[in-house]
Amino acid sequence: xxxxxxxxxxxxxxxxxxxxxxxxxxxxxxxxxxxxxxxxxxxxxxxxxxxxxxxxxxxxxxxxxxxxxxxxxxxxxxxxxxxxxxxxxxxxxxxxxxxxxxxxxxxxxxxxxxxxxxxxxxxxxxxxxxxxxxxxxxxxxxxxxxxxxxxxxxxxxxxxxxxxxxxxxxxxxxxxxxxxxxxxxxxxxxxxxxxxxxxxxxxxxxxxxxxxxxxxxxxxxxxxxx
Amino acid sequence: xxxxxxxxxxxxxxxxxxxxxxxxxxxxxxxxxxxxxxxxxxxxxxxxxxxxxxxxxxxxxxxxxxxxxxxxxxxxxxxxxxxxxxxxxxxxxxxxxxxxxxxxxxxxxxxxxxxxxxxxxxxxxxxxxxxxxxxxxxxxxxxxxxxxxxxxxxxxxxxxxxxxxxxxxxxxxxxxxxxxxxxxxxxxxxxxxxxxxxxxxxxxxxxxxxxxxxxxxxxxxxxxxx
DNA sequence: CTTTGTGAATTGGTTCACAGCT
DNA sequence: AGCTGTGAACCAATTCACAAAG
Numbered sequence: 001x002x003x004x005x006x007x008x009x010x011x012x013x014x015x016x017x018x019x020x021x022x023x024x025x026x027x028x029x030x031x032x033x034x035x036x037x038x039x040x041x042x043x044x045x046x047x048x049x050x051x052x053x054x055x056x057x058x059x060x061x062x063x064x065x066x067x068x069x070x071x072x073x074x075x076x077x078x079x080x081x082x083x084x085x086x087x088x089x090x091x092x093x094x095x096x097x098x099x100x101x102x103x104x105x106x107x108x109x110x111x112x113x114x115x116x117x118x119x120x121x122x123x124x125x126x127x128x129x130x131x132x133x134x135x136x137x138x139x140x141x142x143x144x145x146x147x148x149x150x151x152x153x154x155x156x157x158x159x160x161x162x163x164x165x166x167x168x169x170x171x172x173x174x175x176x177x178x179x180x181x182x183x184x185x186x187x188x189x190x191x192x193x194x195x196x197x198x199x200x201x202x203x204x205x206x207x208x209x210x211x212x213x214x215x216x217x218x219x220x221x222x223x224x225x226x
Numbered sequence: 227x228x229x230x231x232x233x234x235x236x237x238x239x240x241x242x243x244x245x246x247x248x249x250x251x252x253x254x255x256x257x258x259x260x261x262x263x264x265x266x267x268x269x270x271x272x273x274x275x276x277x278x279x280x281x282x283x284x285x286x287x288x289x290x291x292x293x294x295x296x297x298x299x300x301x302x303x304x305x306x307x308x309x310x311x312x313x314x315x316x317x318x319x320x321x322x323x324x325x326x327x328x329x330x331x332x333x334x335x336x337x338x339x340x341x342x343x344x345x346x347x348x349x350x351x352x353x354x355x356x357x358x359x360x361x362x363x364x365x366x367x368x369x370x371x372x373x374x375x376x377x378x379x380x381x382x383x384x385x386x387x388x389x390x391x392x393x394x395x396x397x398x399x400x401x402x403x404x405x406x407x408x409x410x411x412x413x414x415x416x417x418x419x420x421x422x423x424x425x426x427x428x429x430x431x432x433x434x435x436x437x438x439x440x441x442x443x444x445x446x447x448x449x450x451x452x
Numbered sequence: 453c454t455t456t457g458t459g460a461a462t463t464g465g466t467t468c469a470c471a472g473c474t
Numbered sequence: 475a476g477c478t479g480t481g482a483a484c485c486a487a488t489t490c491a492c493a494a495a496g
Contacts, residue, residue, distance in 0.1 A: 017465065021439055025432040029414060043477065051416055054467060059478060071478045072474040088435055089442025096434075103333035110329060113414060113431040119438070157441055158434070182441040184434055188255060188339060190277055198440035200433050205339040206251040207426050208322075208384070208410055209314055212345070213247055214424035215383055215408040216315025245487065269455065282458090282489060289457060297456040297495040 020061040021088075026051050027061070028084045035077045043074035090118050095156040097123035097180075099171050100163035101131050101141050104186055108160060109137040122154040123147075127167070144171070148178040157181040165189045246287040247314075252277050253287070254310045261303045269300035316344050321382040323349035323406075325397050326389035327357050327367050330412055334386060335363040348380040349373075353393070370397070374404040383407040391415045 030050045034042060044062070048055040062068065062075065065083040069075050085091040098105050098121055108114070109121055123146075124139040126132060131141045142150065150156070159180045163171055168187035175183060182198040185191050188206075193199055256276045260268060270288070274281040288294065288301065291309040295301050311317040324331050324347055334340070335347055349372075350365040352358060357367045368376065376382070385406045389397055394413035401409060408424040411417050414432075419425055 019465065021436065022432075024439075025429075025435040026416070028435075029431075045477085055477095056467060056469090056480090057465090060466085060480080063479060067479080069478045070474075071472070072476050074477065088439045090435055090438055094438050103329045103336060107329035107333055108430065111430065114434065117431060117435060119434055158437060160434075181444065182437045184437050190252070196444065198437060198444055200437040200440070202428065202430070202433050203251070204334065204337065204428070205255075205343060206248075207428050208340065208345055208386075209251040209254075209316055209343060210247065211384060211408045211410050211424060211426040212316055212320050213250075213314045214426070218407065218422065218424055243487065271455080280489060281455095282491090283487090285456060286458080286488085293457080295456045298454050299496065300455065 016064045020064065023051065023053070023057075023061055024084055024088050027058075028081065028088065028090075031077055031081050031084070035081060040077050041074045042077050042080065044069075046074075092118060094119050094158055095122045095154050096158035096160060096184075097121070097125065097147070097151065097154075097156045097175075098160045098162065099125045099144065099147075099175070100161065100167075101126040101128075101134075101136055102162060104162045105160070106136065108162070109139070119158075122156050123150040125150075127163075144174060147174055151175075151178040151180060159183050161185045161187055161191075163187060242290045246290065249277065249279070249283075249287055250310055250314055253284075254307065254314065254316075257303055257307050257310070261307060266303050267300045268303050268306065270295075272300075319344050319346055320384055321346055321348045321380050322384035322386060322410075323347070323351065323373070323377065323380075323382045323401075324386045324388065325351045325370065325373075325401070326387065326393075327352040327354075327360075327362055328388060330388045331386070332362065334388070335365070345384075348382050349376040351376075353389075370400060373400055377401075377404040377406060385409050387411045387413055387417075389413060 027047055030047065031042065044055040044058040048058045059069065062080070065080070065087055068079055068083060082091070096119055098108065101124055105124070114121075121139065124136055124141050125144045125147060126141050127144050132143050134141045157180065159175045159182070161168055161171055161175070161183055165187045168185065168189055169191060172183060172185070172191045172193060176194060176197050180197065182200070183191065183193065185199060185201045186204070188203050191199060191201070253273055256273065257268065270281040270284040274284045285295070288306070291306070291313055294305055294309060308317075322345055324334065327350055331350070335350075340347075347365065350362055350367050351370045351373060352367050353370050358369050360367045383406065385401045385408070387394055387397055387401075387409055391413045394411065394415055395417060398409060398411070398417045398419060402420060402423050406423065408426070409417065409419065411425060411427045412430070414429050417425060417427070
């Protein structure tokens, strides 16, 4: 089959598998640590071992970043990091608002990994009047009424929804109306969003159930094979 | 088509796709709500719409539970719930310990969804001497030294690891040594575990990066097609 | 007529295996 | 020698499409 004109790999955007993007963040984390430890070169085998995946998989993934690999050598750590950050879109600052000031929100706000990766929280909202006005991790808790103004003023593009399930869809609708571009949802329901708003959902109860299930049907006898 | 001997669906364990299990928890959540609202019958189309997936997918998934569907009718909500809970292994109580008493742990402890699904937290551990002895959500914070005893005494099978990355592998090793069967890991690293211990990992920073990436390459123009 | 259950087709993702570069 | 990049093979998951059941 000739492939001259069928699928031209346009230099800007190759097709990249949903799953490989999941791994990009993980590569990045390991690379940043190794870079920090002074390691200047890294191989697909090393990365594969760290993430417990096949080395060919790693090369396939990294090939999406361009031909950064040096045959016989490996990849230059710094170069990979730069390319990954660029590809993931984290080579710039992302502003995010957080709706729902519970323990989960506090955990997120306090986690310094975010600022290291270029995320900053620029607004904190809760409909509980007892919380409004409080300072939490350096931010004042505001009424959700202020959402449109704050989002417009800060140009926040991302939002974290950490409210009870009953309120989550209404909150999401307000966020969409205010022009937010992506939502990280922790509320245990399936949010309905217009397709131009991106969604990542994390349901902690589902994860724990998942684990229970794995244990439930786990090979209880550790096979005596190396 | 005879199916007598080729792939005998042994009543105990059919092969079930990893991905479909991910969805079982989600089906269960919707079904429980609908059941609560008095809906006695549900169709694959309804479930598919709720989770934004194909209806054939739903039927394939549910077929793993046995032939519960009534052609021309749908599924009986109660029956589905019972079967799902049984299959997921959540038709019993699971005991879990939590290591690392930060905001994330508090969020988990406070979330009532867990107890509703049959999860109970029976031990809370932190190596910070300032936290040891404190009461948190009705549990006393203990030193990690007490892990083996508590796990033996409570027969806890699951553990939630919510400690900083530097400590996580050591904590995991201690949990494995104490006989834990599954770990839900929130620390941002890839834990190395013996294969008889199950693992579910949730990395919040990765999820936020994922979202940034989606927005980064999102079709910024909402296509004017219905 | 509605909805299930499921082979067949399709799509997507992973692993293999090796040519080619250093 | 060692390691990358990638077509081909393989495996897994999703969707199609339709026969069978109520």
